[in-house]
Structures are given as structure tokens and as C-alpha cells.
Amino acid sequence: MQEKSDISNSYRLSVAPMMDWTDRHCRYFHRLMTRRAMLYTEMVTASAVLHGPKDRLLDYSAAEHPVALQLGGSDPRELGQAVAIAQDWGYDEINLNVGCPSDRVQSGCFGAVLMERPALVADCVAAMIANSDVPITVKCRIGVDDQDPERVLPQFLQTVAAAGVTHFIIHARKAWLQGLSPKENREVPPLDYDLVLRMKAAFPELTICINGGVSTLAQAKGLLDQGLDGVMVGRAAYHDPAAVLVGADALWGEQSGFDVFGAVEAxxxxxxxxxxxxxxxxxxxxxxxxxxxxxxxxxxxxxxxxxxxxxxxxxxxxxxxxxxxxxxxxxxxxxxxxxxx
Incomplete structure (x- = not known):
């Protein structure tokens, strides 16, 4: 079992879970540039954890802490069992994916499609919490398809929070489940940062982090200064990691890890x-x-x-x-x- 790290306020900056990108090698490299930012695994389905090669799916280096496991699924029993298994790996956080819009995810009735079923999400996280000794968090969208985010998002947060989740990462765009590709869903639907800021004001007791369109540390700091608890950076942290991660620990008032050349040498x-x-x-x-x-x-x-x-x-x-x-x-x-x- 890995030794978990102190994750207090680690959510102030995080690197998003990205399929085929944020594997353990990527996370190890990113960790060399920031000691404090939370790193996320690629999404792993609960079914894969139950029936697949657990070591290959869940192993990571102790140097990666703080590190979170992202799970995908919509069966409360399976998710609870997957969390129970993952306990032995010592992740600092376990996150439920309620934001991915891909066809493959929709066909399994998880990801962004679950925005339409908040009661099921509540059942899922309740089962996960019952089997976890680390925080269970949710990454979601502001809504899907023709939903009205102003109405749907607060209802979603309220329903899922009642099941015990206190930490939400909100991708500040709708997901269009029909007609847009996953790539287009990251770029075409307009960002609505103001809505996420209003959710923080409406639910001050919740940890509300924002995702979507953030590409610089200055932008992240600006969002934190407006009252959000954290900022999750996606592709910018992958395509230009030095610009996002070197110097990131200043958000905690600390010195960062290696500079770009030092990280490569390390x-x-x-x-x-x-x-x-x-x-x-x-x-x-x-x-x-x-x-x-x-x-x-x-x-x-x-x-x-x-x-x-x-x-x-x-x-x-x-x-x-x-x-x-x-x-x-x-x-x-x-x-x-x-x-x-």
C-alpha cells in the first residue's frame, strides 16, 4: 500500500485526467515540476478494476503523490467494489467521472450522460464513500444537450452533496451528447465561468473547482482570486507543461520543483x-x-x-x-x- 501524502489544499491546482495521456509516466514527469498540484489518472472503469489486470491499471510511483484515481461507471455496487479494491493502492482521492461525452462512455451509461440522472449519481457516490477512507469527488459538466444549466447544475450539486460529496470539479461547458465529437465538446460549447462562480456563492460549504479553457498560471490565479477553491488545467498542462507547472507551487506560497531542464535531467x-x-x-x-x-x-x-x-x-x-x-x-x-x- 502506498503512503498517502498531505493533500490539504492540493485542489488549488490540478492536472485533469486525460485518456491516453495522463498515465503514470506522464504523472511522474509532471510531479518533478510541481510538488503540490493534484495529479489525476486516466479514467479507469469500475468494471475494469473488478475484472481486469489490477496491477497494470492501478500501479503508480509513490513519488506521484498527491495523486487521484478517476473511475467511470454507473453501477453503485460495482463502483463501491472498485473503490474497496483501490484502497490497497493508497490514492489520495477517488473521483467519479460525470463529464466525459464520448460515445463509448455514453453507451456504458456513464460520463456526462449521468448529468441527466443525479439520483443515480448520488447512489453511486454513496456506495463509493461507504468503501473509502479518502475523499470521493465528482467531475461534472454544467449540463448536457438542451438542459438549462442555471436550473440543472444547482439541483445536481444539491442532490449529490446530500449523498456526502463535498468536492466538485466543474467543466464550465455543456456537453452535447449528439452531434459533437469529444474534441468538439472541449471547444465548441461556450464556457460559462460566471455560472460556476455563482455555484460557489450558492454553496459556500462545498469545494468548487473549475475546469475548461484554462491555459496559464495567471489565469488560474485570477479564478482563485475570484473565490473558487481550485482550478483544473487540461491540455495546456500536457502540451506546454513547463508554462503551467513550473512555478505552480507559488499558489501555495512555496518554491516549485525542478525547472524545465532539471525535470528532464531528473x-x-x-x-x-x-x-x-x-x-x-x-x-x-x-x-x-x-x-x-x-x-x-x-x-x-x-x-x-x-x-x-x-x-x-x-x-x-x-x-x-x-x-x-x-x-x-x-x-x-x-x-x-x-x-x-
């Missing part, structure tokens, strides 16, 4: 251990492609890792070659500046 022993256990370099470095976004040489860094990390036998020499692209670009830039003087 990945070396982790990469070597992964390869020694039969893993492939690209399984880790695919999560590092965007870490130098906006810097000279970033394109070369991405190119080397994309082209060479998946080749048989690829190791740290590929990382060194990618770093050399940054060094060459920096040297070239210095030479140009000196010539211009």
Missing part, C-alpha cells in the same frame, strides 16, 4: 529503470515532447524524440541528441545576437 534514472524492466523509451518521452514549447530548438527536440525514441534499443543517447538540438539552437541564437551588436 527523468534519467526513471527512464533507465523503465528500460531495464523491458519498457520502451517512447512510452515515456511521448509525454515530454512539449516541455520546451516556445524555446529555440523545440522543433528539433520534438523531431529527434518522435523519430528515434520508438526504435529498438533506444535509450538515453536519444534524449542527449534531443537536448543537443536545444544547445545548437541556443548557440546559434547567441551568435546571431553577437553579430548584431
Amino acid at each position: 527523468m534519467r534514472p526513471y527512464i533507465l529503470d523503465h528500460i531495464a524492466q523491458g519498457g520502451k523509451l517512447h512510452q515515456i518521452t511521448r509525454h515530454m515532447l512539449g516541455v520546451f514549447a516556445g524555446r529555440a530548438g523545440a522543433r528539433g527536440w520534438r523531431r529527434v524524440l518522435s523519430e528515434r525514441a520508438n526504435k529498438p534499443g533506444a535509450g538515453l543517447e536519444v534524449l542527449d541528441a534531443a537536448l543537443a538540438e536545444l544547445e545548437h539552437a541556443a548557440a546559434g541564437g547567441l551568435a546571431l545576437r553577437e553579430a548584431a551588436v
